[in-house]
Amino acid sequence: MRSELRSNSTKISLPNPNLFQNTRGSSLSGALRGTLGSLDGACIEKLLLHCASALESSDVTLAQQVMWVLNNIASSNGDPNQRLTSCFLRALISRASRLCPTAMGFHSTAANSLTSSRPMSVTEFAGYVDLTPWHRFGFCASNGAIYEAIEGHPKVHILDLSITHCMQWPTLIDALAKRPEGAPFLRITVPSTRPPVPPLLNVSIEEVGLRLANFARSRDVPFEFHVLKCPNSSANVLIQNQLSPSSLVLREDETFIVNCQSWLRYLPDEQEGINSCKPSSKDGFLELILELNPDLVTVTDEDSDLDSPSLATRTMACFNYLWIPFDALETFLPKDSPQRMDYEADVGQKIENIIGFDGPQRIERLESGAKLARRMKKAKFSSVQFCEKTVREVKFLLDEHASGWGMKKEEDMLVLTWKGHSSVFTTAWAPNGFQE
Structure with a gap:
């Protein structure tokens, strides 16, 4: 008997093992008892923890049973x-398939592609951004x-560094x-x-610049748009080679x-770099x-720590954070909405x-806002408080979206x-000493 993984892409087959025959049978039985078909988040969390722990210890048999x-x-x-x-299962299967493809019974190729999403038109992308305040809040x-x-x-x-x-x-x-x-003159x-x-967008960054220039012209805002060229596709190489006063053409009469x-x-x-001062690291960038x-x-x-070296810890943090977009989309989009599925x-x-x-x-090496704040202060930056007008504008923005979204003001x-x-x-x- 075989059971199929339901997903947005190719179907993957998993063998149906005897669930409770394992050297860790008692603890696994306790975690699984009553969960088959259950939709309780706490039960799913336990299953994910068992699976991630098994993969960390290279116990593919146990991982296979939980999956x-x-x-x-x-x-x-x-x-x-x-x-x-479904998303977590696909991620765990792709990891397990590289650990022991024969035991898993299939070879995964989709896991190696980080650019498989469909590029959107500008109009589609605008609708994508407007779905939730996830991006517009920061804007x-x-x-x-x-x-x-x-x-x-x-x-x-x-200097706009964004996705x-x-x-x-x-x-x-x-x-x-x-x-x-x-x-003002805006560059x-x-x-x-x-x-x-x-x-992903289906037009070039140069085309985006032309559209911005046309919009600025329609608003009588003097405008220039420049693209920093980098021969390598790596953002880290860009950081190392291009972020200098000369390459950015910094001008003394401009507010930067x-x-x-x-x-x-x-x-x-830092520990991922060749040395601790490598400019491509977070601290080196700052x-x-x-x-x-x-x-x-x-x-x-995004306000979560998802960079633990432990797979089990990372899995739990990820599960307890990324339920948010799934839950939010449920409140206003039907289950078969193409927009929802793309998101x-x-x-x-x-x-x-x-x-x-x-x-x-x-x-993906996300860290929380609190950790980022400590990093910024260590790099000799001082926090600038948001004015009340900005706070009011953000609250007004949130009123346009489904109830459930809110804002809190922290230090x-x-x-x-x-x-x-x-x-x-x-x-x-x-920078310390630069605030007015």
Whole structure:
């Protein structure tokens, strides 16, 4: 008898082992008793913990047994728990197949692709961003901090390091067009490369720049758009070679802003580099940014620690965090919505990288806002508080979305919440001694 894994892509077959015949039978029996077909999150969490622990100890037989149970719970078109389980199961299977492909009974190829998501049109991408405040929260809060920092300044240069294809900037351009003292000259610089992660766009960054320039022209905002060319597709190589005053063409009469949206997580920790001072590391990156003397640095990212060296710990943290988008989408989109499936597939791709890989192949290295704040202070940056106007604008934005979304204001950041659980943080920073 064989059972099939339901997924958005190819089906994978798992053998049906005797679930309770194992050297760890008693503990496994306790974890599995009554869970077959159960949708309880706590039961699923226990199963995932057993499976991840088994893979860490190279116990493929035990992992296979637990995955068979998960396979009977998972469904890519079921309720949020089933859909989330389906993503985790695929990630665990891909990891197990590399550990012992013969025992798993199949060879996985999908796990090696981080760019399998379908590129979207600009219109589709705008709809994707508008589904939830997951991205727009950071856009709104960061733009508010930037607007305040450049008040009265005639020339502004923004270095935009993000994965969201400049979707943040039309709103800022529109706000600058209405500035009482008149719009400043705005220059935006973006890298020619980005981490190979969703969301993907079907037009080039140069085309994005042309569209932004046309929009700025329609708002009478003087505008320039520059692309930092990098011959290598690695964002780390860009950081090492391109972030210098000469390559950025920094000008003394410009207010210089660095905007980081979901970017730092794709830089490795220090121990992953060849040496502890490697510029591509998170701390090395912040050292380079400090040397550029920015007037403001904004950082937005997902508020969870998903970079533990332990697979079991990483799996639990990931499960207890990434239920949020699955639960939120359930509140307003039908189960077979193409938009919902695309969004969840992108989250599944993230899960697959976090769970399925280690070393350089694991590029998702998310850390919490609190950890980021400590890192920024260590790098000689001081927190810049968000003004009340920005807080009001963020709250107004959240009112446009489904109930359940909220915001909390912490010491160094604004945090987007879903049903009280932290999801995304935004922070603003200035080099020590540079705040007005």
